Amino acid sequence: MxxxxxxxxxxxxxxxxxxxxxxxxxxxxxxxxxxxxxxxxxxxxxxxxxxxxxxxxxxxxxxxxxxxxxxSVVLPVALSQQRDEELERLTEGRVPVLHHEIVPDYLRTKLDLELESQEQELEVEVAKLPQETVQEQVASLNDRVRHVLQLVSEYKENWEERT
Structure with missing residues (x-):
C-alpha cells in the first residue's frame, strides 16, 4: 500500500x-x-x-x-469558519476559508442543476430535429468551412508572393 x-x-x-x-x-x-x-x-x-x-x-x-x-477521492481534512493562512498561501489567495458552504462547489463533479436542465433541454430539442435536416446543416457548414479555408489559403499565397 x-x-x-x-x-x-x-x-x-x-x-x-x-x-x-x-x-x-x-x-x-x-x-x-x-x-x-x-x-x-x-x-x-x-x-x-x-x-x-x-x-x-x-x-x-x-x-x-x-x-x-x-x-482517487478528494476530501477536505477539516472545515473551518476561520481564515486559514496556509490554505490561502497554497491557493495563492483564491481560497481564504474552507467551510461547509463552499466545499460542495469546489468538489463538484457534476454541473449545476440549472446548467444540467438547460443541457437536457438542448438535447431534447436536438432529438426532435429530423435526421435529414441535421445532415443538410452539417453539409452546409462543411461547405462554408471549405470555402473559408480556400479563401484563407489564397490570401496566404498572395501575402507570401508580396513579401
Missing part, C-alpha cells in the same frame, strides 16, 4: 511542477497582453509555449507510472 501512496505522491508532485510551469506561461501571456501591444509572432510564440506545457502535462498524466487519478 505504501508503494502506491509513494507513486501517487511522486506523480502529483511532478504534475504540480508541470502545472506551475503552465501557470507561469499563462501569467506571462497575460502580462504581455495587458502591458504591451504584442505582435503576431510574439503571440504565436506564447501560444506555442502554452501548447508545449499542456502537451507535457497530458503526457505526464497519461504516463504508465502515473496512477489513475480518476480513481
Amino acid at each position: 505504501q508503494t502506491s501512496e509513494k507513486q501517487m505522491e511522486t506523480a502529483l508532485s511532478s504534475i504540480a511542477v508541470r502545472i506551475d510551469s503552465l501557470k507561469n506561461s499563462l501569467m506571462s501571456l497575460q502580462t504581455k497582453l495587458e502591458r504591451d501591444q504584442p505582435n503576431w509572432p510574439a503571440l504565436l510564440e506564447s501560444f506555442a509555449t502554452l501548447s508545449g506545457h499542456l502537451n507535457m502535462l497530458l503526457r505526464q498524466i497519461k504516463h504508465d507510472k502515473t496512477p489513475p487519478l480518476q480513481n
